[in-house]
Amino acid sequence: MGWRLDPESLELLGGGLSPAAESVGEFHGPAPEGFRVPDGAGNELAIAGDSFSGASRFSRELANYVPAMRSADQDIAPAKRMADVRSRDLGRNDAFLQGGIDSRKDNIVGSYFMLNAKPNSARLFGKEDTTWEDEFQEEVEELFAADAESFEAYMDASGRNTLTAMVRLAVEQHTIHGEILAAVEWLPEPGRPFATAIQMIDSDRLSTPPNMLGDASVSLGVKLNERGAPIGYFIRKAHPSEFRKPEAQKFTYVEARHKHGRRKMLHIFEQRRAAQSRGLGAMVAAIPEMKMSKQFRQIVLQNAIFNSTFAATIESDTLDPSTVFQMLGGSDATPEAVQRLLTGYMAGHYQTMGELMGGSKNLNIDGVRIPHLPPGTKLNLNGAGKGGPLGTSFEIALNRVMAAALGLSYEQFSRDYSNTNYSSARAAMSETYKGMLSIKRAVADRFASEIYRLWMEEMLNDGAITSIRRRMPSWYEGRNKEWYSACDWVGASRGQIDELKETQAAILRLNNGISTLEIENARLGQDWRKQLRQLKREQEWKDAYQVLQGEKNQDTLNALSGNKNEKEVGDE
Known part of the structure; x- marks a missing residue:
């Protein structure tokens, strides 16, 4: 028995009528060569050929290139598990790829993922109150840093990771699996300063139970409403590989949110198509090159060893x-x-x-x-024979493909700066920075902001934030939660190749009102308020102890500020 499809669907799928089923309208896979007649054949327009060469049915190179047309989830479903497994295996066994993944985390998160609170007093109170904003920022940032970065790992339900470590883990999971999955737990245990905790979940455990396979509202373990929005998740109680555990065949359904709107699950991924329910890792497109590159290096090294005998x-x-x-x-x-x-x-x-x-x-x-x-x-x-072309253009070409898949420059991925000058290094760093900034915003910032919002909701309900005074707008009214929890995140330092030139550029931006202390300090992974307080403290100590600063070199100051020296100005 064949599939019954309308002619339009048949054309899109590249199928055709079998001769035996022509009378009943059954369709059986791709049509035999020469059986299918192109649209427009027989009229004068067909003589001119196809309008788009990429869709040509006559091209010798593309005649057999007929990809299947499927929905986003139908594309992902058969490939998801194998793509994840291969990406994981390459990431843990290939030193280049492991280094590339670590570079991603270092470029996005760095060693400390720092909150920069941005409460919106104008929206909360109807008028701007910068004094309250400053008071709120300092209190919340200090309190959150103490809770989030404590070595007691309060934010992590498993008690292992600080917030920074969790964000780094989230970036790695997104790189390999294309998605982040975590449950929001409530742990009112003695000794904990707050009950909110995040339980990271292996995305392999998110899958459709056997008894739900026929439910059209469930796709790849995610239950969707009529608009395609996720309303719940089916989570295995153990990893599917742990088949000896009875829990591996049992599922828990977790709703996406509580009735009052608080999140119960965090599922973050970057959509590439509409109606896409799951993500795929960044490494998938380059897996063939990654696998071949590793084999190539192993064979060349074996040959080199054999050549030494x-x-x-x-x-x-x-x-x-x-x-x-x-x-x-x-x-x-x-x-x-x-x-x-x-x-x-x-x-x-x-x-x-x-x-x-x-x-x-x-x-x-x-x-x-x-x-x-x-x-x-x-x-x-x-x-025994000659060695292979390690380090030649062939290996460089493979490394460029892998670097592109991870969003890194070739130099950063390969750690090869031998043929790089300042200009090309700056260009490569700039392109990498833009890519990492977009991933930071879509993945790391969102993950951390969701946790920050959950934490703040609990702190406000507990009255732990003293800058929130009586008769202030409620968290649950309108969009107030957005105005209270608005924030940025300061991650990895952008780094400097030529400190003098880049410092000069920063001073010029500040002097001409193009940038701010907040932006320039964030580029270096620092908090501008803490920086100014530290500078003031150091200046007070210098004044107290009459520490000689040395005569400032005016030429150096002029060079840094971009001003011409007095002699040159007078000569003009």
């Missing part, structure tokens, strides 16, 4: 085998004995060599002791 052969026009063996220090064997030994060579090679050469004192190639042989006798050293 050598064999010695002797050629003689005048000496018989027994004499040659004796001159090399071998045992005193007669020609008949040598012949008997050589006859059994294939069956007992190592035993034969031991008998012939056991008493050798001269045959010592590593010790460079080589016997003097009569005229007409040659001693040849034969290498």
Whole structure:
């Protein structure tokens, strides 16, 4: 029995009518070559060929290139598990890829993912109150940092990771699996300063239960409403590989939110198509090159090791085998004995060599002791072969593909800066920075902001934030939760290649009102308020102890500020 499809669907899927089912309208896969007639054939427009060469049905190169047309989830469903498994395997066994994933985390998160609270007083109170904003910012940031970065790991339900470590884990999961999955727990335990906790979940556990496979509202373990919005998740109680555990075949349904709107699950991924319910990792497109690159390096290294060995052969026009063996220090064997030994060579090679050469004192190639042989006798050293093209353009091309998949420049991925000058390094860093900034905003910032919002909701309900005074707008009214929890995140420092040039550029931006202290300090992974407080504290100590600062070099100051010195100005 075949599938019944309308002609339009048949055309999109690349199928055709089987001759036997033509009368009943059954469709059986791709049509045989020459059976399908292109649209427009038989009229004068067909003579001109296809409007778009990429969709040509006559091109020799593309004639057999007929990809299936499926929905986003139908594309992902059969590939998801294998793509994740292969990405994980490559990430943990390939040093280049492991380094690339770590570079992603270092470029996005860094060593400390710092909250920069941005409450909107104008929206909350109807007028701007910068004094309250400053008071709220300082209190909330200090309180959140104490809770989020505590070594007690209060934010992590498993009690292992600080917030920064959790965000780094989230970025790695997004790189490999294309998605982040976490449950919001409530742990009112003694000794905890707050009950909100985040339980990271392996995305392999998110799947559709067998009894729900026929439910059209469930796709890849995610239950959707009529608009395609997620309303719940089916989570295995154990990883599917742990088949000996009964829990591996049991599922828990977790709603996306509580009735009052608080999240119960965090599922973050970057959509590439409409109606997409799950994500795929960044490495998937380059898996063939990644696998081949690793095999290529292994083969070349094996070849190099093999090439370091050598064999010695002797050629003689005048000496018989027994004499040659004796001159090399071998045992005193007669020609008949040598012949008997050589006859059994294939069956007992190592035993034969031991008998012939056991008493050798001269045959010592590593010790460079080589016997003097009569005229007409040659001693040849034969290498095993040449090494491979490690470090050549072939390997560089493979590394460029892998770097592109991870959103890194070739230099950062390969750690090869040998052919890089300042301008190209800056260009590469700028492109990488833009890519990492978008991932930071879509993945790391969102994940951390969701946790920050959950934490703040609990703190406000507990009255733990003293800058929230009586008769202030409620968190649950209108969009107030957005105005209270608005924030930015300061992640990894952008880094500097030429500190002098980039410092000059920063000073010029500040002096001309193009940038702010907040932006410039964030580029370096610092908090501008803490920086100013520290500068003030240091200046007070310098004044108190009358520390000599040394005469400031005016030329240096002018160079840094972009101003011309006085002599040049006067000459003009």
